[in-house]
Amino acid sequence: MQRRVTFDNRLLPYLLLAPQVAVTLVFFIWPAANAIWQSVHLQDAFGIRSEFVWFENFTNVLGDPNYLDTLKVTVVFSLAVTVLAMGLALLLAVLADSKIKGARAYKTLLIWPYALAPAVAAVLWMFIFNPDIGSFGRALRALGYDWDYRLNGGQALTMVIMAASWKQVSYNFIFFLAGLQAIPRSVMEAASIDGAGPVRRFWTITFPLLSPTTFFLLVVDMVYAFFETFGTIHALTQGGPGKATETLIFRVYQDGVVNNDLGGSSAQSVILMVIVIALTAVQFRFVERKVHYS
Amino acid sequence: MKPTRFIDLLPHIVLIVGVLIFAYPIYVTLIGSTWDSGTIGRGGLPLWPGGQGATNYAQAWVGEAGDRAMYTPVRTMMLNSLVMALSIAVGKIAISILSAYAVAFFRFPLRMAFFWLIFITLMLPVEVRIIPTYKVVADLGLINTYAGLAIPLIASATATLLFRQFFLTIPDELLEAAKIDGAGPVRFFIDVVLPLSRTNIAALFVILFIYGWNQYLWPLLVTSSGDMETIVTGITKMIGTGESANDWHIIMATTVLAMLPPVAVVVFMQRWFVKGLVDSEK
Numbered sequence: 001m002q003r004r005v006t007f008d009n010r011l012l013p014y015l016l017l018a019p020q021v022a023v024t025l026v027f028f029i030w031p032a033a034n035a036i037w038q039s040v041h042l043q044d045a046f047g048i049r050s051e052f053v054w055f056e057n058f059t060n061v062l063g064d065p066n067y068l069d070t071l072k073v074t075v076v077f078s079l080a081v082t083v084l085a086m087g088l089a090l091l092l093a094v095l096a097d098s099k100i101k102g103a104r105a106y107k108t109l110l111i112w113p114y115a116l117a118p119a120v121a122a123v124l125w126m127f128i129f130n131p132d133i134g135s136f137g138r139a140l141r142a143l144g145y146d147w148d149y150r151l152n153g154g155q156a157l158t159m160v161i162m163a164a165s166w167k168q169v170s171y172n173f174i175f176f177l178a179g180l181q182a183i184p185r186s187v188m189e190a191a192s193i194d195g196a197g198p199v200r201r202f203w204t205i206t207f208p209l210l211s212p213t214t215f216f217l218l219v220v221d222m223v224y225a226f227f228e229t230f231g232t233i234h235a236l237t238q239g240g241p242g243k244a245t246e247t248l249i250f251r252v253y254q255d256g257v258v259n260n261d262l263g264g265s266s267a268q269s270v271i272l273m274v275i276v277i278a279l280t281a282v283q284f285r286f287v288e289r290k291v292h293y294s
Numbered sequence: 295m296k297p298t299r300f301i302d303l304l305p306h307i308v309l310i311v312g313v314l315i316f317a318y319p320i321y322v323t324l325i326g327s328t329w330d331s332g333t334i335g336r337g338g339l340p341l342w343p344g345g346q347g348a349t350n351y352a353q354a355w356v357g358e359a360g361d362r363a364m365y366t367p368v369r370t371m372m373l374n375s376l377v378m379a380l381s382i383a384v385g386k387i388a389i390s391i392l393s394a395y396a397v398a399f400f401r402f403p404l405r406m407a408f409f410w411l412i413f414i415t416l417m418l419p420v421e422v423r424i425i426p427t428y429k430v431v432a433d434l435g436l437i438n439t440y441a442g443l444a445i446p447l448i449a450s451a452t453a454t455l456l457f458r459q460f461f462l463t464i465p466d467e468l469l470e471a472a473k474i475d476g477a478g479p480v481r482f483f484i485d486v487v488l489p490l491s492r493t494n495i496a497a498l499f500v501i502l503f504i505y506g507w508n509q510y511l512w513p514l515l516v517t518s519s520g521d522m523e524t525i526v527t528g529i530t531k532m533i534g535t536g537e538s539a540n541d542w543h544i545i546m547a548t549t550v551l552a553m554l555p556p557v558a559v560v561v562f563m564q565r566w567f568v569k570g571l572v573d574s575e576k
Contacts, residue, residue, distance in 0.1 A: 117508035
């Protein structure tokens with residue numbers, strides 16, 4: 001944790017820490033404390049008086065069937081995004097890692113979508129699947145399928161899941177590739193000599209050895225699906241139609257910013273904080289991160 | 295030479311399909327940005343470029359009124375995004391490297407308390423404290439300012455942890471030698487630590503630039519005037535509800551321009567980018 005040799009200086013370390021600590025206190029700790037305070041208070045319509053109401057905001061939020069629907073949408077959405085993004089990334093990484101011609105080119109061509117903002121990914125998908133202007137959207141309609149994600153909740157959810165996973169594949173791909181490259185070639189060669197085919201080698205050697213990477217990505221993708229996909233949903237469906245694509249984070253925004261319900265929104269923020277803390281704790285407790293990229 | 299079997303081609307086929315899945319939407323957008331809004335709006339977009347490219351990009355760049363609406367010029371939005379991304383990247387690196395230096399190279403009361411204070415921010419992404427953070431920024435009068443866009447996002451535990459971890463690998467002998475030569479902490483930082491951290495800084499810069507450029511929820515909240523609009527939030531405002539009667543040609547040209555800087559950074563700085571990504575998650 002600490003070096004053996006250090007500098008002796010009374011004031012300097014505090015000066016060095018000052019900017020980061022100031023920003024952390026003003027924009028992180030204070031607002032978070034505020035959210036917790038708000039979550040146990042009820043404000044009147046003018047925001048002048050507030051009353052301590054214990055856990056009323058929480059029981060209201062958790063007792064609201066709408067909130068439970070939102071929770072369900074979030075769980076379906078997050079699981080689908082995680083499974084799709086990881087599955088496709090693992091497949092591509094295993095193939096790109098094998099000794100094939102043009103592996104480098106494939107890597108470059110698969111890495112760059114990382115640079116796209118979630119909202120931009122959503123816009124690109126809209127250009128293709130919009131029922132009026134998108135080629136695929138129009139093709140689906142021409143085939144007699146009643147495609148309009150702006151009106152059909154199930155289709156809307158499918159759209160945001162596809163757009164959100166599409167953007168996350170490259171991230172997973174980079175980490176799977178790094179994980180694969182850390183697996184010693186000698187192990188694979190030994191198995192190969194023993195007569196194990198590629199599929200068998202994958203499931204008995206590669207996959208177990210990749211498990212730290214897989215587990216790490218599982219947590220990262222869940223966090224991504226929970227929080228960073230706000231842009232995807234905001235750009236594509238605005239949580240609609242109805243509340244078909246409203247995730248927890250979209251609802252905090254909706255209740256707090258659009259509907260101006262401070263207590264309810266803060267209670268939701270506190271619930272989200274608990275979720276992040278749990279996910280982070282899981283990550284630090286179980287993940288052995290030993291990935292190398294060369 | 296064995297004849298090529300289908301099984302040998304299979305990986306290539308799968309990889310090419312993968313590449314196409316990622317390239318196709320971009321290709322459509324590039325093509326779309328060279329046609330007129332009518333062609334796109336009717337859904338008759340061909341697979342080859344049209345002749346409207348120069349006009350569309352020029353129109354988007356200066357924000358000349360489209361067929362249906364007025365937009366914030368792309369040059370204004372690009373500048374705003376650039377200032378935001380650079381401030382976040384430079385600011386984060388600067389404050390993290392200083393605090394990591396303090397935690398790694400000094401012994402002082404409350405050292406671990408400060409370390410944990412910084413560490414805790416890992417668990418408080420901006421999304422979970424939107425409203426109260428917005429209120430702080432509003433109270434400080436930072437709505438619609440670059441400071442309001444960037445400063446709340448520049449504290450991060452990840453960068454500090456990364457630098458601290460790297461600083462712990464700097465051998466004690468180097469520090470002892472510096473002390474014998476009479477170099478103080480400031481001298482040592484400038485002459486030894488900074489040059490050694492060059493690759494780490496570059497790698498982190500690439501990641502943070504993309505992170506900053508792609509911000510969405512925060513700019514959506516703290517900017518309300520058109521001339522502070524960032525390009526990523528600008529696009530979705532142009533699209534609105536996504537009706538067929540939209541200035542699609544301008545929207546697509548804007549989308550291409552919005553993707554250009556971060557994609558260029560990833561493609562041209564691939565080595566640093568991958569290092570930064572993998573390191574910052576350790």
